[in-house]
Amino acid sequence: MKNLVSKNNFPIFSGRYKKMVYLDSAATSQKPQVVIKAETDWYTKYNANIHRGAYKLAEEATELFETTRQRVASFIGAKNYKSIVFTKGTTEGINLVVSAFARHNLKSGDTILLTEMEHHANIVPWQLLAQEIGLKIKYWPVTITGELDMANLDELLTGVKFLSLVHISNVLGTVNPVEKIITQVKKKNVFVLVDAAQSVGHLPVNVSKIKPDFLVFSSHKMLGPTGLGVLYVNPELFADMRPYQAGGEMIAEVGFEFTTFKKMPWLLEAGTQPLAQVYALGATIDYINTLGLKNIYLHSKSLTAYAYEELSKINGLKIYGPNANKRLGLISFSIGKLHAHDLATLLDRQNIFIRAGHHCAMPLHTKLKVAATARISFGVYNTKADIDSVVSALKSILKTWN
Numbered sequence: 326m327k328n329l330v331s332k333n334n335f336p337i338f339s340g341r342y343k344k345m346v347y348l349d350s351a352a353t354s355q356k357p358q359v360v361i362k363a364e365t366d367w368y369t370k371y372n373a374n375i376h377r378g379a380y381k382l383a384e385e386a387t388e389l390f391e392t393t394r395q396r397v398a399s400f401i402g403a404k405n406y407k408s409i410v411f412t413k414g415t416t417e418g419i420n421l422v423v424s425a426f427a428r429h430n431l432k433s434g435d436t437i438l439l440t441e442m443e444h445h446a447n448i449v450p451w452q453l454l455a456q457e458i459g460l461k462i463k464y465w466p467v468t469i470t471g472e473l474d475m476a477n478l479d480e481l482l483t484g485v486k487f488l489s490l491v492h493i494s495n496v497l498g499t500v501n502p503v504e505k506i507i508t509q510v511k512k513k514n515v516f517v518l519v520d521a522a523q524s525v526g527h528l529p530v531n532v533s534k535i536k537p538d539f540l541v542f543s544s545h546k547m548l549g550p551t552g553l554g555v556l557y558v559n560p561e562l563f564a565d566m567r568p569y570q571a572g573g574e575m576i577a578e579v580g581f582e583f584t585t586f587k588k589m590p591w592l593l594e595a596g597t598q599p600l601a602q603v604y605a606l607g608a609t610i611d612y613i614n615t616l617g618l619k620n621i622y623l624h625s626k627s628l629t630a631y632a633y634e635e636l637s638k639i640n641g642l643k644i645y646g647p648n649a650n651k652r653l654g655l656i657s658f659s660i661g662k663l664h665a666h667d668l669a670t671l672l673d674r675q676n677i678f679i680r681a682g683h684h685c686a687m688p689l690h691t692k693l694k695v696a697a698t699a700r701i702s703f704g705v706y707n708t709k710a711d712i713d714s715v716v717s718a719l720k721s722i723l724k725t726w727n
């Protein structure tokens with residue numbers, strides 16, 4: 326198994342935690358030097374507020390910002406750059422769709438379909454809206470192998486107006502067949518949102534093929550800066566979007582009694598945007614394209630397969646979710662009675678950093694009948710040696726604790 330990139334491209338690996346084995350990229354990825362530099366470049370070379378300046382620096386800043394919008398569009402296969410709305414992240418993207426679309430286009434008695442493997446960010450905003458306007462929420466069950474059973478779908482869709490589902494589960498690692506699901510769902514005129522927090526930047530995602538109405542992701546989980554996310558909106562729904570937040574650049578004209586609004590995507594971008602972060606997202610896309618999304622996918626696939634195989638050999642270790650060829654990028658597990666938090670603390674003593682807890686998916690953990698799991702997840706910088714380190718540490722912990 327070949328390394329994909331040198332850890333030297335990522336300054337954090339030569340800083341205070343030189344010896345760390347970082348296995349928590351599903352929570353947030355580390356950043357390559359080129360992305361860090363781009364953020365600094367914004368402040369040292371281009372910084373001015375956009376859309377409103379009548380001087381060269383501001384015009385240039387606007388141009389860079391809007392060019393990044395176009396690059397994000399082509400990165401995810403969106404034909405119209407106006408489909409790209411900048412947000413704070415996946416969580417804000419979902420909240421935005423709930424507030425600016427679902428609240429006005431769904432009515433009391435309508436049903437929302439979620440899956441049992443959703444992150445809280447794709448459950449709680451829907452629960453709040455359901456209480457507010459009287460919606461019903463149904464859940465697509467997760468099978469014993471940690472998948473969604475396609476055979477259940479048609480029956481589940483009765484009365485459903487909106488399906489909101491995750492592309493890659495942040496607990497099970499399951500890669501859901503979103504293209505197939507959406508083809509089936511669209512026959513019943515159901516709106517669909519895809520939570521692509523764990524997929525964009527990890528495998529090729531093309532909205533023109535998948536055809537969702539909405540797709541959301543976070544820059545910080547794909548080697549990019551924090552504080553920034555993207556919402557894709559199907560152009561056919563532009564006219565159905567209402568303001569999300571109000572003020573600043575989303576208005577066309579304001580009088581004392583009335584306001585008119587800009588069109589998409591600016592309608593949904595109130596106030597000053599995260600300018601440096603958007604600029605650095607452009608550099609992130611360049612970096613990913615240089616590595617090649619297919620290579621990133623294959624690297625993650627082989628690390629996942631190797632880790633799955635090695636973890637499976639450990640007696641008493643239980644892996645949650647499907648086998649290696651149906652998952653990508655992460656593995657959650659538990660070891661007998663040893664609490665996941667204790668396990669993470671013991672690994673931390675060996676400079677191995679993993680995640681422990683419910684990973685913002687408490688309902689799924691209830692379904693799995695486990696209070697907390699340990700999770701290892703991979704980035705482009707991880708190597709086979711990182712997996713060997715965690716596997717051998719787990720084996721020695723087990724020896725001491727059994």
Ligand SMILES: Cc1ncc(COP(=O)(O)O)c(C=O)c1O
Pocket residue numbers: 351352413414415416417444446447491493494495520522523543685
């Ligand atoms: C599947 C999934 N959805 C949503 C989120 C929320 O992302 P953010 O915190 O960047 O808004 C995460 C983050 O862990 C996630 O893994």
